[in-house]
Amino acid sequence: MKAGASKKPVRRKYEPTEEPCKKIVKKRSEGKCEICGIRPGQSVHHRRKQSQGGPWTPSNCLHLCGDGRGPDGCHGMVTNTRTQYYQYGFLVYSGESWINKPVLYRGELVVLDDEGAWTPSLDFGQEAA
Numbered sequence: 001m002k003a004g005a006s007k008k009p010v011r012r013k014y015e016p017t018e019e020p021c022k023k024i025v026k027k028r029s030e031g032k033c034e035i036c037g038i039r040p041g042q043s044v045h046h047r048r049k050q051s052q053g054g055p056w057t058p059s060n061c062l063h064l065c066g067d068g069r070g071p072d073g074c075h076g077m078v079t080n081t082r083t084q085y086y087q088y089g090f091l092v093y094s095g096e097s098w099i100n101k102p103v104l105y106r107g108e109l110v111v112l113d114d115e116g117a118w119t120p121s122l123d124f125g126q127e128a129a
């Protein structure tokens, strides 16, 4: 029995965009969860999953409370793939683009860009022209 060998290391492809993306997203969030706006941001969530081609870009990522590995916080909440989380833009289907797809950002529908800014969206549920 090896001590401390209970967890297998997670193998992940190195993405050069990961660090710059996290930096922009954390600056945008000012350290607070981008869904509830109350608890500290602890982890970065992909709206469209990495396994479904979702990139490390600020428009595809949200800084959320919860560590993203368990059920805690908003990150734990949105990983339950409920229909309303897709409607709120917290999750994006594999065939769908996250770009210009509104997200319910601290109670306000917004469109995220890749520079760390957002604009209010009044077009919920519609494709941007």
Ligand SMILES: [Zn+2]
Binding pocket: 033, 034, 035, 036, 037, 038, 039, 064, 065, 073, 074, 075
């Ligand atoms: Zn939260």
